[in-house]
Amino acid sequence: MKKYMLLIVMLVWNYALLADGANPGKPDLEQQFKSIREQSELVEQFRMLKAYQVEAFWKAVKDTLKLKDKTLAEIREQVSTFDARLNALQVTINQKDEIIKEMEHAGTHISVLGIDVSKNGFLVSVALIVVALLALATFAFFAFRMSFIKARESQKLYDDIYQEYESYKHRMVEKEVKILRELQDYRNRFVELKSA
Numbered sequence: 001m002k003k004y005m006l007l008i009v010m011l012v013w014n015y016a017l018l019a020d021g022a023n024p025g026k027p028d029l030e031q032q033f034k035s036i037r038e039q040s041e042l043v044e045q046f047r048m049l050k051a052y053q054v055e056a057f058w059k060a061v062k063d064t065l066k067l068k069d070k071t072l073a074e075i076r077e078q079v080s081t082f083d084a085r086l087n088a089l090q091v092t093i094n095q096k097d098e099i100i101k102e103m104e105h106a107g108t109h110i111s112v113l114g115i116d117v118s119k120n121g122f123l124v125s126v127a128l129i130v131v132a133l134l135a136l137a138t139f140a141f142f143a144f145r146m147s148f149i150k151a152r153e154s155q156k157l158y159d160d161i162y163q164e165y166e167s168y169k170h171r172m173v174e175k176e177v178k179i180l181r182e183l184q185d186y187r188n189r190f191v192e193l194k195s196a
Contacts, residue, residue, distance in 0.1 A: 110122050117125075 108119055109116055110119050111117070112122060
């Protein structure tokens with residue numbers, strides 16, 4: 001009987017520690033146990049307990065256990081609710097992470113002719129193409145300018161040669177006319193000499 005009593009006291013003590021402050025209006029198990037011990041009678045080295053006190057204590061233990069079980073069930077229900085909410089929030093976070101990754105990818109990449117290219121790579125490529133086109137345009141401009149200068153020099157040379165040719169032609173025509181007149185004069189004299 002002493003062993004059973006000690007076992008009951010130990011169980012009650014453990015549950016009392018778990019239910020610390022659960023029922024502020026009622027005395028807790030430890031207080032009830034102390035009350036029973038103080039009201040017990042000592043008979044030849046044994047403590048004698050009154051049956052109604054043990055029954056009341058046992059009822060308090062069962063009530064405490066029921067309260068603990070109820071509280072534990074409520075806590076488990078809350079934990080399962082929190083787990084469900086946590087899982088739902090985790091799914092939402094994963095979806096938002098995917099959306100953020102897609103937005104980040106869209107912000108750092110561009111599709112050119114169906115090819116996915118990073119914006120930095122695209123900008124570098126465009127900059128290189130623009131620099132190459134500017135270099136080509138500069139080369140073409142200088143080549144055109146050189147060609148234009150050469151063409152102007154050729155035109156000036158052509159004009160000088162044409163002027164020289166025209167001047168030569170004009171002199172030759174004058175010389176030819178002069179020679180023709182002299183020839184005509186010689187013919188006229190010859191005819192005069194022949195007829196005289």
